[in-house]
Amino acid sequence: MxxxxxxxxxxxxxxxxxxxxxxxxxxxxxxxxxxxxxxGVIWYFIYRYLPMYGVIIAFKDYNFSKGIIGSPWVGLKHFEFLLHNQDFFMIVRNTLLINLYELIFAFPVPIILALLLNEMKSVLFKRTIQTVVYFPHFMSWVVFGGIVIQLLAPNEGLVNSILRYLGMEPVFFMSKSEYFRPVVIASSILKESGWGAIIYLAALSSIDTEQYEAATIDGANRWHKLISITLPGIRNTIIIMMILKIGYLLEVGFEQIYILYNPSVYDVGDVLSTYIYRVGLQSAQFSTTAAIGLFQSAIGFFLIWGTNRLARKFSDVSLW
Incomplete structure (x- = not known):
């Protein structure tokens, strides 16, 4: 047995x-x-997993001639340098503030846009509006940022021309610290809100139309349907997108900031991605920038993990 x-x-x-x-x-x-x-799996493996090998230079004094293996180990030296560097805390603060402003002001815009498009009865008008609001997404930040700079130019820009017509003084939007962050948020909304609305339109299309018919029979108006049917129907999508957005609180698109900012607004516009470019590529401090990138990834992981736990606790949807 x-x-x-x-x-x-x-x-x-x-x-x-x-x-x-x-x-x-x-x-x-x-x-x-x-x-x-x-x-897609091969691309992700080559460009996302294989480069992780290079993370070890964050713990070394990387020398190009000696290579990654031959460079001497220095432990947490570069992380200690970051913690004692005042510029680093300013850059983290700028990155967090820009992302928080985008979370507050830009995140709801695709949802509102999708709800408005969903209420349109004219198919032709709806498709026209969709095409107009989607189009900026397909423009590079080099082109779109150039358009923004030209619109806000102090001498010949459209915005300042309108201000002069109204008897007001022109505003130097791109060189004043107090205007830079609003310009970044507004340009992000104009460029990406239409594309982001696609996800919510897809979620809206999955809502059972019989619920609206039953609500109409019960005497519900459009506002009641929005609150009781539409928003609950896309709640899970909103939560997932919110989790992903919070996970990127320490990341701001390099192209957008690099095109729009200049030395006069470094105090409010310099973020981790632009700092890594200046210090890592232009100053060749590869170990320092690797430490910044590792710090950025670690914080992002804990943010998305914590947000996912909260979502799982207070709702029935989460990433895992």
């Missing part, structure tokens, strides 16, 4: 065989879908 340990080993082997068989069956059944997914 087999002992309990032997029985347990037999059951374990049986479960492993059944799991392997299930995996082989799934691969065989969905092989073409896996083939479609393969290029």
């Amino acid at each position: 087999a002992t309990p340990l032997e029985m347990q080993a037999v059951v374990s082997r049986s479960l492993k065989r059944s799991r392997a068989a299930a995996i082989r069956l799934a691969i065989s059944k969905y092989k073409y879908l896996y083939l479609l997914m393969l290029p």
Whole structure:
């Protein structure tokens, strides 16, 4: 008679065989879908996982001639340098503030835009508006940022021309610290809100129309339907997008800031991505910038982990 340990080993082997068989069956059944997914997996592995090897230069005094392996270990020297560097705290503060402002002012805009588009009855007018608001997303920040700079130019810019027409003095938007962050947030809204609305429009299309018909029979107006049916119907999508947005609180798009800012607004506009570019590439301090990137990734991970836990605690949706 087999002992309990032997029985347990037999059951374990049986479960492993059944799991392997299930995996082989799934691969065989969905092989073409896996083939479609393969290029994306390869790209992600090459450009996201393989570069993680270079993270170790954050703990070394990297020398280009000696390479990553030959460079001497220095432990937490570069992290200590960051913690004693006043510029670093200013840059973290700028990054957090710009992202918090975007979370407060820019995050709701795609939701509102999707709700407005969803209420439009004219298909032609709806598609026209969609095309207009989607189009800026396909423009690079080099082009779109140039348009923003020209619109806000103090001499020939459209905005300042209107201000002069109204008898007001022109405003130097791009060289005044108090205007830089509002310009960044407004330009982000103009460029990306239309594209972001696609996700919420897709979520709105999944809501059962019979709920609206039943609400109409019960005498509900559009506001009641919005509060009781529409917003609850896209709540899970909003929560997921919020979790992802909070996970990127320490990341601001490099292209946008680099195109729009200048030395006169470094005190409010210099962020981690632009600082890494200036210090890492222009000053060749690769170890310091690797330490900044590792710090940025670690904080982002804990932010998204904590937000996901809160979402799982107070709602029925989470990333994992």
